[in-house]
Amino acid sequence: MKRKGIGALISQIARAICLLALLLPVLAFASDRVPKPVIDIDKAGKCVEDTATMRREHPDMLKHQRDSTMHEGIRTTKYSLKACVACHASKTSGSVLGEKGFCQSCHAYASVTIDCFRCHSSKPKRTSGVTP
Amino acid sequence: MSADANDGISRRGFLAISAATLGGVMLAPGIRLIEIAGARAPATGVSKQVRWGLLIDTNKCTPGCDDCVKACATENGLKDTGHPRTDPQWIRKVELKDMRTGRASSVPVMCQHCEHPPCVDVCPTGASFKRADGIVLVDRHICIGCRYCIMACPYKARSIVFEAITDQNPDVPRGNGCAEGCTLCVHRVDRDEQPACVEACTKAGHNAMTFGDLNDPQSEIAQRVAKYASTQIRADLKLNPGVRYQGL
Ligand code: SF4
Numbered sequence: 168m169k170r171k172g173i174g175a176l177i178s179q180i181a182r183a184i185c186l187l188a189l190l191l192p193v194l195a196f197a198s199d200r201v202p203k204p205v206i207d208i209d210k211a212g213k214c215v216e217d218t219a220t221m222r223r224e225h226p227d228m229l230k231h232q233r234d235s236t237m238h239e240g241i242r243t244t245k246y247s248l249k250a251c252v253a254c255h256a257s258k259t260s261g262s263v264l265g266e267k268g269f270c271q272s273c274h275a276y277a278s279v280t281i282d283c284f285r286c287h288s289s290k291p292k293r294t295s296g297v298t299p
Numbered sequence: 300m301s302a303d304a305n306d307g308i309s310r311r312g313f314l315a316i317s318a319a320t321l322g323g324v325m326l327a328p329g330i331r332l333i334e335i336a337g338a339r340a341p342a343t344g345v346s347k348q349v350r351w352g353l354l355i356d357t358n359k360c361t362p363g364c365d366d367c368v369k370a371c372a373t374e375n376g377l378k379d380t381g382h383p384r385t386d387p388q389w390i391r392k393v394e395l396k397d398m399r400t401g402r403a404s405s406v407p408v409m410c411q412h413c414e415h416p417p418c419v420d421v422c423p424t425g426a427s428f429k430r431a432d433g434i435v436l437v438d439r440h441i442c443i444g445c446r447y448c449i450m451a452c453p454y455k456a457r458s459i460v461f462e463a464i465t466d467q468n469p470d471v472p473r474g475n476g477c478a479e480g481c482t483l484c485v486h487r488v489d490r491d492e493q494p495a496c497v498e499a500c501t502k503a504g505h506n507a508m509t510f511g512d513l514n515d516p517q518s519e520i521a522q523r524v525a526k527y528a529s530t531q532i533r534a535d536l537k538l539n540p541g542v543r544y545q546g547l
């Protein structure tokens with residue numbers, strides 16, 4: 168009876184430690200111990216899909232659309248990079264790049280290089296106004 | 300239908316209208332019938348029923364005029380970097396003179412949008428490709444900048460971008476290390492507009508360039524090539540370019 172009690176106690180402590188270890192990053196993120204990307208989000212709210220989907224799947228969406236635009240001339244705007252830039256360019260810098268830029272801030276935080284803007288414009292078309 | 304909307308009504312246009320009306324689709328006022336025949340829904344891909352072409356009337360092209368070259372540079376964001384020998388060149392004016400007769404002509408030359416493009420044949424990555432509607436392009440996402448296409452093109456129509464580019468036209472992505480050439484202003488063509496060079500030439504009153512669908516018998520370009528003699532540059536290579544010249 169006594170031995171069983173000790174065993175149970177040890178396993179309970181072990182479980183608590185595991186749980187704490189699992190929760191640590193979450194707790195740390197929720198508190199201000201881990202730096203988060205500082206992003207200029209001028210237009211908060213609904214994008215073409217919900218936020219979770221956009222965060223996870225925007226590279227695939229862009230890649231899919233890029234091939235159909237390039238090779239088949241399909242220029243629908245739903246998943247187009249041009250439409251992303253048009254909506255998300257910062258009001259102050261006019262671009263999605265820059266330290267707080269919508270694209271660059273998060274990519275820099277996650278250490279992911281963005282090659283898109285070596286060819287694509289990081290600013291919306293000027294003729295359509297400053298913030299289209 | 301009002302009388303003025305009947306202007307230029309063709310059997311084909313009439314059929315298109317009846318089909319549209321039967322389908323319950325309202326036609327917006329001011330849309331010309333010929334445009335309905337050519338228009339493509341934005342979500343459908345380009346079709347090989349269409350063959351985009353360009354007809355250049357050298358008799359109307361003025362020596363020394365470079366309106367088309369300037370319009371191309373503005374539209375596609377080609378800027379002078381101070382290195383003219385290596386700056387990309389999408390369209391250039393070539394001055395020709397027949398030494399026996401002394402007849403001079405001045406012709407704009409750009410990618411000829413070959414039906415059998417050598418640039419596509421030699422490309423090791425598949426970046427250089429021909430769209431179903433005949434427009435030859437470089438997919439910069441795939442291009443490795445090997446320059447094979449530049450060597451293979453008999454018309455010297457391809458360039459490589461040597462310097463980093465900023466402030467591109469959002470419709471015309473371009474960047475360092477990729478091959479490029481005239482796209483026939485594919486971004487404009489896809490929204491039913493004319494290439495920038497053609498628009499500029501017409502606007503300046505020269506009317507030396509005609510753009511359109513060579514496969515559509517109703518189009519101006521198809522009717523012109525059917526009526527007047529025109530040639531392709533280096534037709535002996537049998538590449539069947541989509542760009543044709545009148546009066547050469
Ligand atoms: S003109 Fe040159 S670049 Fe254009 S399609 Fe022909 S071979 Fe290719």
Ligand code: SF4
Binds near residue numbers: 418423425445449
């Ligand atoms: S430079 Fe690019 S498009 Fe030209 S052949 Fe090489 S990979 Fe193909």
